Amino acid sequence: MLCGKAVKRSLNLVLGEIGMTNKRIGEILYNLRTQQKLGQEELCRGLCSAATLSRYELGERVPDRLLLNMLIQRLGKAADKMATILYIEEYQYLLWKKQVLIAVSREDMAALSRLLEEPQALQIKINETLQQQFYFQMKAILADRKEGDVAKSIELLKKAVELTMPGFGFDKMQRYLISTVEMQIILNLAEQMIRGGQEKEAVDLLMEIAEYSWLHYNDKEAKVKIYPKAIKLLAPLLIREKRYVECLYLSQRAIELLRWQGVLYDLAELMEDYLQCCAEGSRGEKEAQYEKQLQALKEVYEEYGVDVHLSENAMLHYGNQEIYLVDEVIKMSRTDRAVSQEILSEDICTPETLSRIESGKRAPNTRNFRALMEKLDVNQDYYNGRLDTDDFLLLESKKELDRAISLRNWKEAHKLLDELKLKLDMNSELNRQTLQADEDSILFGEGKMSAQEFRIACEHILKCEHEGWKAENFWQPFLTDFRVEMLNNIAATYRLDNQKEKAIFIWEHILKQLDKSKVKLSDRYNSSIMVIGNLTLCYGEVGRMKECLEMCEKGISLCFETGRGVRMAKFVGAKAEALYLINKKEACLRYLKQAFYLSDLVFTNKLNEYISNYYIKHYGKETSWY
Numbered sequence: 182m183l184c185g186k187a188v189k190r191s192l193n194l195v196l197g198e199i200g201m202t203n204k205r206i207g208e209i210l211y212n213l214r215t216q217q218k219l220g221q222e223e224l225c226r227g228l229c230s231a232a233t234l235s236r237y238e239l240g241e242r243v244p245d246r247l248l249l250n251m252l253i254q255r256l257g258k259a260a261d262k263m264a265t266i267l268y269i270e271e272y273q274y275l276l277w278k279k280q281v282l283i284a285v286s287r288e289d290m291a292a293l294s295r296l297l298e299e300p301q302a303l304q305i306k307i308n309e310t311l312q313q314q315f316y317f318q319m320k321a322i323l324a325d326r327k328e329g330d331v332a333k334s335i336e337l338l339k340k341a342v343e344l345t346m347p348g349f350g351f352d353k354m355q356r357y358l359i360s361t362v363e364m365q366i367i368l369n370l371a372e373q374m375i376r377g378g379q380e381k382e383a384v385d386l387l388m389e390i391a392e393y394s395w396l397h398y399n400d401k402e403a404k405v406k407i408y409p410k411a412i413k414l415l416a417p418l419l420i421r422e423k424r425y426v427e428c429l430y431l432s433q434r435a436i437e438l439l440r441w442q443g444v445l446y447d448l449a450e451l452m453e454d455y456l457q458c459c460a461e462g463s464r465g466e467k468e469a470q471y472e473k474q475l476q477a478l479k480e481v482y483e484e485y486g487v488d489v490h491l492s493e494n495a496m497l498h499y500g501n502q503e504i505y506l507v508d509e510v511i512k513m514s515r516t517d518r519a520v521s522q523e524i525l526s527e528d529i530c531t532p533e534t535l536s537r538i539e540s541g542k543r544a545p546n547t548r549n550f551r552a553l554m555e556k557l558d559v560n561q562d563y564y565n566g567r568l569d570t571d572d573f574l575l576l577e578s579k580k581e582l583d584r585a586i587s588l589r590n591w592k593e594a595h596k597l598l599d600e601l602k603l604k605l606d607m608n609s610e611l612n613r614q615t616l617q618a619d620e621d622s623i624l625f626g627e628g629k630m631s632a633q634e635f636r637i638a639c640e641h642i643l644k645c646e647h648e649g650w651k652a653e654n655f656w657q658p659f660l661t662d663f664r665v666e667m668l669n670n671i672a673a674t675y676r677l678d679n680q681k682e683k684a685i686f687i688w689e690h691i692l693k694q695l696d697k698s699k700v701k702l703s704d705r706y707n708s709s710i711m712v713i714g715n716l717t718l719c720y721g722e723v724g725r726m727k728e729c730l731e732m733c734e735k736g737i738s739l740c741f742e743t744g745r746g747v748r749m750a751k752f753v754g755a756k757a758e759a760l761y762l763i764n765k766k767e768a769c770l771r772y773l774k775q776a777f778y779l780s781d782l783v784f785t786n787k788l789n790e791y792i793s794n795y796y797i798k799h800y801g802k803e804t805s806w807y
Contacts, residue, residue, distance in 0.1 A: 204240030208571035254360035259402030443747035477778035750780035
């Protein structure tokens, strides 16, 4: 048993993460703002007072998630570089918000009306102004699609914009700092103008939105949320005006942005518009490729009963920001350390209060949350990044490094790793450990480190030498994304050493823990999709085809739910291989072709090469894919 601070476990990386204090979050905001030479009033206008922003930047207060995201977005960035710890009530509001958006996209106005009458609609869970803004936005949609009152809808949307951008002038957009959330409302306004017959005004506004999002959102994760949506609305108007060259240029730029980011939302519709423009002129190699890729995309959509334009999720602000819950982090950390509620709560709160916190019935105040984290020796705060830095650009570089590693682009990965080593404070143990883990992954991927050496390195980080992961109590700590990554690496080495049952044991236990959480797998996408993908592969290798196909379906559904396409080609390819092994060769061939075109669509070139070789090996001939 642990007794107070005297017996704290000295292992910040038991959870395998880098904590990010509220002071560090403030420094990130301050640095981003001053790098862009912006004043406090300019950044926070309509969101909070300059004095409040100053307290955030000094680390005296912590912004709520909605507000922090808005501030970061106004600075042209996406807030997906940090995991967020939320109270259960905050997370329940986000789940409610997702239900609302799904109702909108399904044109289910009865469900929307019902949801807007629920307590979550105006009950303040996170941020009063931003929750009210979303409420007005949804009431505007209801006014149009249920009441048929476009004028009322436009007025409500303008009211929503005015809440956070008082005095906003649509003809002077470039003078404002506009978040992607606020820009989505302006996009809704442009859509209503089209529905109300104001097409010329809508074209001008959409051109403004496209230019703003392309120039101001310098983070591709932010840019991809708005630019393609603007072009999707704009393209049909340009086609009607026979402005084909302009439409082709804008559509292709939007398509390539979506492809590079591996995002499915809006992709099929933009490709259709592009090909329609091409029908008015000559078609070349690019157009032939798009046609094949679009057809494969449509086939997968049709099989899974998904609208080809992914309208079900069209308004969702997708992202890779992982979510943890306060009650789960505290309870699992306490259980792992075998600490009673009485001991942990001593000098912080009553045991009864702690019990309510752990059950999600009560949110701890900031002081108590930090005191509990400190007493448990858990290096976690409300926002957690993988690096110990106040430079957001380095968090972006880390994200690019993760992408390069996942795509096995070792040359790019080495380049990014070397740059991070030069720019980060390598006296920080956390930075050293994070980058060492990345370097080990690269060396292992290149074949310069053996599976056993790589496994030992990962086990050292998790303190689970000698197959410690077999013990039941090993699975008690909360699974952060870093811990999942290290466990995934260990499992991958067992698979390569032909100890596949050990690998499956680890991956099944990770997935079991993720499934037990109140957080949906879609809100822990990176962790979930990696494990599901590896389980799919390993089940296939050991002949467990039923489980393999089940994992394929789970993975494809998760890709649709999140609008992410990079992994979809892998699941479709794995499905093809499983079907071949159970002697369904015609079905295999169909899915194999889909997998090839989908992988080409989102630039997973290694998979393309594998599929081509698999086709030749099993069907005895080469094929002309295009």
